[in-house]
Amino acid sequence: MRIGIVCPYSFDMPGGVQAHVRDLAEALISLDHHVSVLAPADDEDDLPPYVVAAGRAVPVPYNGSVARLSFGPLSFARVRRWLREGKFDVLHLHEPLAPSISLLACLAARGPVVATFHTATTRSRALAAAEGVLQPVLEKISGRIAVSALARRVQVEHLAGGAVEIPNGVSVARFAHASPLPGWPGDGGAIGFLGRFTEPRKGFGILLDAFTQLVASRPGLRLLVAGPGDADEALSKVAPEVRERIVLLGLVSDADKARMLRSVDVYVAPNTGGESFGIILTEAMAAGTAIAASDLDAFRRVLDDGRAGALFPNGDASALASTLAGLLDDPARRAELAGLAREAVAEFDWPVIAARVLEVYSAVVATTPAAVTAEDEPRTDWLPKALRDRLR
Amino acid sequence: MVGAGVAIVLVSMYITWLAGRIDRLHARVASAQSALDAQLVRRAAIAAQLAEAREEQIGARAAAVRSAAKAALHADPDQREAAENDLTRALDRLPLDADDPMVIEMAVASRRLGVARQVHNDAVRDTLGLRRRRLPRAFRLGHRHPLPTYFDIAEFTVATAPTGPDAPERTRPAVGEATPGPG
Numbered sequence: 315m316r317i318g319i320v321c322p323y324s325f326d327m328p329g330g331v332q333a334h335v336r337d338l339a340e341a342l343i344s345l346d347h348h349v350s351v352l353a354p355a356d357d358e359d360d361l362p363p364y365v366v367a368a369g370r371a372v373p374v375p376y377n378g379s380v381a382r383l384s385f386g387p388l389s390f391a392r393v394r395r396w397l398r399e400g401k402f403d404v405l406h407l408h409e410p411l412a413p414s415i416s417l418l419a420c421l422a423a424r425g426p427v428v429a430t431f432h433t434a435t436t437r438s439r440a441l442a443a444a445e446g447v448l449q450p451v452l453e454k455i456s457g458r459i460a461v462s463a464l465a466r467r468v469q470v471e472h473l474a475g476g477a478v479e480i481p482n483g484v485s486v487a488r489f490a491h492a493s494p495l496p497g498w499p500g501d502g503g504a505i506g507f508l509g510r511f512t513e514p515r516k517g518f519g520i521l522l523d524a525f526t527q528l529v530a531s532r533p534g535l536r537l538l539v540a541g542p543g544d545a546d547e548a549l550s551k552v553a554p555e556v557r558e559r560i561v562l563l564g565l566v567s568d569a570d571k572a573r574m575l576r577s578v579d580v581y582v583a584p585n586t587g588g589e590s591f592g593i594i595l596t597e598a599m600a601a602g603t604a605i606a607a608s609d610l611d612a613f614r615r616v617l618d619d620g621r622a623g624a625l626f627p628n629g630d631a632s633a634l635a636s637t638l639a640g641l642l643d644d645p646a647r648r649a650e651l652a653g654l655a656r657e658a659v660a661e662f663d664w665p666v667i668a669a670r671v672l673e674v675y676s677a678v679v680a681t682t683p684a685a686v687t688a689e690d691e692p693r694t695d696w697l698p699k700a701l702r703d704r705l706r
Numbered sequence: 707m708v709g710a711g712v713a714i715v716l717v718s719m720y721i722t723w724l725a726g727r728i729d730r731l732h733a734r735v736a737s738a739q740s741a742l743d744a745q746l747v748r749r750a751a752i753a754a755q756l757a758e759a760r761e762e763q764i765g766a767r768a769a770a771v772r773s774a775a776k777a778a779l780h781a782d783p784d785q786r787e788a789a790e791n792d793l794t795r796a797l798d799r800l801p802l803d804a805d806d807p808m809v810i811e812m813a814v815a816s817r818r819l820g821v822a823r824q825v826h827n828d829a830v831r832d833t834l835g836l837r838r839r840r841l842p843r844a845f846r847l848g849h850r851h852p853l854p855t856y857f858d859i860a861e862f863t864v865a866t867a868p869t870g871p872d873a874p875e876r877t878r879p880a881v882g883e884a885t886p887g888p889g
Contacts (some may be wrong), residue, residue: 327873363815385823449835449836450727452733453727453832453836455731455828456734456738456825456828456829457821457825457828458824458828476824476827476828476831477824478821478824540755584787587846597873670817673817673818673821674821675817676817677741677821677822677825678825680737680741680822681734681741681825681829682734682737683737
């Protein structure tokens, strides 16, 4: 198939949607499909070969953070050209409601269109108000995908639509074959944490409590932490003898994230809430690391109904401490959990996820038997010639 | 006078645009209906084959699967949903090995049916949403086409017990969980 994918956010900045689009494109390419990704881009040199730049990206506050978007007549013209020249069998838009090129592509395209909704946006009143305006745009979408039950629920509740739920994929091979960081896990045992450790719902405080309890009786135990945040602030209340056992890596690249997950005996996900899907769990599962996670529904589901990891009661630092103690003392149990996790994560591997996405493509192509093309150009002969040429 | 003329032109442009949208939506519904029909037929055919080939393992339930598949294939349009629901129930949790290629084929057919149903119901929802608005109703836009209806059947998850006395029972679906409800 010839597949056209649109990413609304610039690839310059790391982000979940960008990573998803990149991984999906590469998985589809490895399944022998022809893929072109349209994305806002400033610097064309750093882009993978399958990406087409849609023009400058502008930082815009959107959905609680700053996104780099492309929106405007020049972007629109580039989108139309890409649609006309691509001769795609299907068009796959990501986050079509963000004010960026996905929305423009939805307006400009004719033919089979699939859209993936990534975020569970909480600004529901704004969305409901925009519904009337957005409806002609949404009508063009024949098939909808949501990456989590939460994103899907937003679809159903606010946008009067349904969606097929296909979770974010994980590149199992990349995580499974990474090599541990030198000196890790070490003889005394190692525990890992990845995420925004200053955000309360990530549960880092609970892990610190549990770690402090364990350190008293385990002289070699260390804690490896990766993620963005102010280290001094997070560790200000920690005793010095505990502080020296904690190693902070800061923000890590994807490659180092894989290595970090392979460097610990137990990965801990002490999140207290706000997780619609345990993506970080799937990465730890792919890495073959034993997992201790709070008993959130999302985590339980991903861990094969709790079988592929050690669940502890949400928010209970002492329970976490005893769970960790049990795992650190029992290598056989860790190996067993890791094995079950590897089996459970197979269904989230990108080739499997990409196959499910292809099923949605096929269903939509069956519904709209024509190739993707740009809508007829609106009449422009009433515009001054200079402007007309720029829009072409 | 000129103002009224301009207003009439604008309103008629708007109505024309709405009519075009409704026509496109009905075309989308029609294609979605035939695609859904194709997936329903495919599922019933595979179910019949499965009941035939794995009769030994399924035992008494094979007859139920066979008759449900036959009923689904021959049902009148107004009986279709009920017949397909019966087939879903007959297929639910059959005692088969999750690695059996026929079971995998059944699961894939079921999942594709789920997607086709989602696509169909989305098309119906969009069409009904537009046709029920005031202006389209007032101008009877699209009245040539009957109002489309949703197709609602329970989806099933392929939960099968692996063979062998020591194998732990898998209660989660082996191949992707279908979305519940009308969506």
